[in-house]
């Protein structure tokens with residue numbers, strides 16, 4: 001059986017693309033199943049409940065040689081531990097191509113807003129494979145989530161066309177209203193611990209001058225994160241040490257106002273971020289207007305430095 005999974009600290013796109021692609025393969029009589037590399041965030045839980053789909057089983061390791069399909073990621077550091085010992089047979093993704101494999105495999109990469117866009121368009125629609133309401137619903141949710149309801153600069157025309165088609169099948173009549181429900185679920189963090197807050201959507205990258213982690217908190221309630229500044233700074237310093245990183249950046253992204261506030265693990269990182277993104281001090285954080293996409297706006301700048 002092929003094991004399908006997205007990245008660690010899974011977001012809605014990682015979970016829903018794995019579930020949908022397993023559904024697609026099962027319809028071709030291919031034995032495949034979706035898994036999660038970590039617990040589901042509130043938004044993903046909301047989406048699965050809303051469309052009546054069971055959450056995938058969580059795993060953190062697999063026996064050597066297991067056939068796996070990676071969705072929504074292809075960086076070793078973001079995948080399951082000892083990924084090199086597994087048999088990667090296919091990758092579907094919308095991030096930079098990073099991985100090296102030791103044999104030819106199927107890859108499907110598109111520069112679109114979500115992995116779910118690729119699965120809907122290139123798998124279901126192009127092959128005329130029937131899409132059920134729940135699967136269309138989760139594909140649509142992930143597309144809206146990853147593109148921040150088309151506000152993110154990662155959004156393409158394809159995303160908008162695919163979302164339109166999916167919303168009809170999913171019977172979501174008012175997309176804007178639905179996206180607000182999603183973002184409110186995402187922003188409802190209750191009494192979350194500071195470490196969990198930092199790790200909500202946290203990815204590690206090997207840049208030329210070191211290994212860095214970048215956590216983002218996409219929210220309609222930036223104040224929730226800003227108010228925890230002191231604790232966040234302490235935790236960032238601790239994590240930098242314990243994870244042996246060159247630095248950590250934690251960016252609070254205000255989805256509705258299209259702006260962001262960043263905290264870092266130290267003065268050097270503060271200076272670096274300020275220089276790279278022309279950040280200014282606002283609400284006691286490093287403020288950058290219109291900086292809302294880690295993938296398209298933040299990571300590329302670090303890769304060039």
Ligand SMILES: [Mn+2]
Nearest residue numbers: 013072115146
């Ligand atoms: Mn994605």
